[in-house]
Amino acid sequence: MSGDVLIIEGGRVLDPAGGRDEKGDVIVADGLIVADVPAQARTIRRYDADGLWVVPGLLDLHVHFREPGGEASETLASGAATAARSGFTRVVTMPNTRPPMDDPALIRQHLAASAHLPVDILPSACCTSRRAGGEIADLAALKAAGASAFTDDGSMVADDAVMLQVMQTAAALDMVVMEHAVVPELAGAGVVRDSPVARSAGLPVFPPEAEVEAVARDIRLVRQTGCRLHIQHLSCAGAIDLIRAARREGLPVSAEVTPHHLMLAAEDIPADDANWKMNPPLGTRADVAALRVAVAEGVITCCATDHAPHAAPLKAGGFRGTMFGVLGLETAIGASLRALVVETGISPLVWVATWTTAPAAIIGLTPPSLRPGTRADICLIRPGTWTFGAEDIFSKSRNTPFIGQRLEGRCVATLRAGRFYASR
Numbered sequence: 001m002s003g004d005v006l007i008i009e010g011g012r013v014l015d016p017a018g019g020r021d022e023k024g025d026v027i028v029a030d031g032l033i034v035a036d037v038p039a040q041a042r043t044i045r046r047y048d049a050d051g052l053w054v055v056p057g058l059l060d061l062h063v064h065f066r067e068p069g070g071e072a073s074e075t076l077a078s079g080a081a082t083a084a085r086s087g088f089t090r091v092v093t094m095p096n097t098r099p100p101m102d103d104p105a106l107i108r109q110h111l112a113a114s115a116h117l118p119v120d121i122l123p124s125a126c127c128t129s130r131r132a133g134g135e136i137a138d139l140a141a142l143k144a145a146g147a148s149a150f151t152d153d154g155s156m157v158a159d160d161a162v163m164l165q166v167m168q169t170a171a172a173l174d175m176v177v178m179e180h181a182v183v184p185e186l187a188g189a190g191v192v193r194d195s196p197v198a199r200s201a202g203l204p205v206f207p208p209e210a211e212v213e214a215v216a217r218d219i220r221l222v223r224q225t226g227c228r229l230h231i232q233h234l235s236c237a238g239a240i241d242l243i244r245a246a247r248r249e250g251l252p253v254s255a256e257v258t259p260h261h262l263m264l265a266a267e268d269i270p271a272d273d274a275n276w277k278m279n280p281p282l283g284t285r286a287d288v289a290a291l292r293v294a295v296a297e298g299v300i301t302c303c304a305t306d307h308a309p310h311a312a313p314l315k316a317g318g319f320r321g322t323m324f325g326v327l328g329l330e331t332a333i334g335a336s337l338r339a340l341v342v343e344t345g346i347s348p349l350v351w352v353a354t355w356t357t358a359p360a361a362i363i364g365l366t367p368p369s370l371r372p373g374t375r376a377d378i379c380l381i382r383p384g385t386w387t388f389g390a391e392d393i394f395s396k397s398r399n400t401p402f403i404g405q406r407l408e409g410r411c412v413a414t415l416r417a418g419r420f421y422a423s424r
């Protein structure tokens, strides 16, 4: 016990696990949250949180840190620093690295690296060998190595028989399968939804049916296997209807939505610019409205960024011939808070849950909280409108459609195990 105490004073404490939304203090001693200043405290620091929101450290179920194989775009270190400065204390990394994360040794490497990084890395592992969709990976060994979930993110496990086997095995291991729900033949060469930019630039259209059909297939397999299924980056109204019905039926199905799908629509794309290209593409305004309602209704419980950095040469030009994906961490709070709290009227406490208790439940972690005895993982947020600019990018890459967008709320500091990471 070092006796170093930090008192975060007078903030709006928002703790969904404890049902707490009130002005108050949070006391940190030796990396833990405590109820009172310990009698043996040697030094006491005070942090004035007046006007700030004090929330548990955020958890992102969906980031791409590109290591190994794509270090020009992002590394574990640059991604972790970006996450910490954006309010996150834990992230689930996607397995579409080169080589892909189908090897228990790679999972162990990422977990070991996490000890030296400002956020916990919770690596997901591939569903299939080489992420090629043909043959199931050794899921038991990947779980034993510490994989947090199974997914072939970047592509769907399109073969029904292979996915059936993946879900049967994951169910037996009590693990969640996270699906990039896009039927490849239906998406074809599509890059954007039918929209003004698609028509003016003659871009191939990526139809919403590619997502709807994938979600329908997966729900059928959940009914057969009882496997917990999590649909990644839900983007359209048709797929929401299927998730709603599946949850009403009592099936173990969850879904995430990204801040970009909540805030931006295909009609907003200003030009044939790859900074607006992601997979699945931005939905129509009607889809955006349906996604917001789905969060308000509790059909979608979870936000996730799909932080997908790409180095400049991979994004130079328009939608044709460039990579799918946009940055997500730096704008996660500002875009989702604006879309959900300011523009939809969702309570701040429920909004915090979409980034903390809900994603934790999906991958089977204990609920993040600010209760005494828990690790001091804390995010401090300054509410208020601001404009996102190039200087607000922390990633190694620059690919974002949010430059010049008005956002609401930003991270000013993050603590992991009581250690402070300033945002700026």
Ligand SMILES: [Zn+2]
Binding pocket: 153, 154, 155, 180, 232, 233, 279, 280
């Ligand atoms: Zn994906």
